[in-house]
Amino acid sequence: MxxxxxxxxxxxxxxxxxxxxxxxxxxxxxxxxxxxxxxxxxxxxxxxxxxxxxxxxxxxxxxxxxxxxxxxxxxxRVPDVFVSDMDSTMIGQECIDELADFAGLKDRVAAITERAMQGELDFKSALRERVGLLEGLPEDAIDRCLAERIRPTDGARALVDALKSRGCRTVLVTGGFHHFADRVGEQLGFERVVGNRLEVSGGKLTGRLVSAITDSGTKKTVLEEEMARRGAGAVSMAAGDGANDIPMLETATYGMAYRAKPKARAAANGWIDRGDLTAVLRLLDFA
Structure with a gap:
């Protein structure tokens, strides 16, 4: 049925x-x-x-x-676990594109980001290329970018708060960076944050990442780990908008594609094309 x-x-x-x-x-x-x-x-x-x-x-x-x-x-029913992408899902921007603007490289970096989100480029190589372009950018540009450019998507905080009120575990997992995700996660109320780490030396970005890259496989693995802790019969929900989110969206009980690229939308069994993130709550029949 x-x-x-x-x-x-x-x-x-x-x-x-x-x-x-x-x-x-x-x-x-x-x-x-x-x-x-x-x-x-x-x-x-x-x-x-x-x-x-x-x-x-x-x-x-x-x-x-x-x-x-x-x-x-x-x-x-209300999910037991909610795992969400960050850029263009829980926030309305792509952090790396906005950060690149401080280096005068936004158009160049944004073009690579768009192709990666559409599934036209390998995510890892595209990420390394974009991060490499940021070499020499002062670390304090991240703070300015957060303050001036980064804004939560409408309904993001309400969605997280409502799910947590019903005992749902909330996790923010991003192919972006902990410099942004930690503060966005705290602002929106997420209980766990997973992302990439920019290498910094002498107060400037080196153009490299620290440790392994958080990619589509990582997102799926995080979802599976959280579900394993909840045990058999648990229900999961994932939200995302790009090709990097597809394995996570396909694995979740409810994969919610938020204003998504065509490939991500096609992979999900839920979609938000019309409203903001509170539409998810209405589809779950929250009062």
Whole structure:
């Protein structure tokens, strides 16, 4: 059985639901039941006896474009573990791009970042190339960048606080840097932070990283580690926006693609295209 929840334009919801039901009637995911979660709410729940999640997703994308949604095979509930990407997910910026602006290299670095997020470049080599361009930048540029450029995504703190209030373990894991992530994690209330470390010598960035690179494999491993601690039957949720998040999104019970690149969105069973991060709470049926 599949359960789908969708937040869409209320003015066209009934018409779109009728068209959706007609399309799937004779297919692998016929609609068995549909109703709003709350009488005065805006979250539509659709149930199907089918098991073809890809077919359900394709039909929802056609009939509810520009929506927020989540598809699951079991009853949707509050996760036990939440692991999230940072850049362009929990914050609205790419830290390395903003930091590069202080070195007059933003356009050059941002172009590499975009290609890496689209899955066109190997993440590790792209990261090393971008970090190398920052060689000689004063370490205090990081503090200025944090103060002047870095802002939480709308709803980020509310999402973390709400999940923690229900006993959910929250982890921020990023292909970015601890110089930023530690403070963002503290500001948003995350209980654990995992990221890369910039090497600093004499008060300046050396253009190198300290220790192993946090990449897509690391993100997936962190999710699996946290789930193992919770034991059998635990439910996980991950959030991200780029190709580096795909293994984590695919592994999680609920993979939420936030304003994501096409490849990341296609890999997830949840998506936020319309609202802010509090839409996740509405899809989870928080009061």
């Amino acid at each position: 599949l359960i789908a929840r969708v937040i869409a334009d209320p003015d066209t919801l009934e018409t779109r639901l009728d068209a959706f039901a007609a399309e799937v009637a004779d297919g692998p995911v016929p609609m068995a039941h549909a109703a709003m979660l709350d009488f005065c709410g805006d979250v539509l729940q659709i149930e199907s006896p089918g098991d073809d999640m890809a077919a359900m997703r394709a039909a929802l994308d056609v009939h509810f474009p520009g929506s927020d949604g989540l598809i699951a095979r079991d009853e949707i």
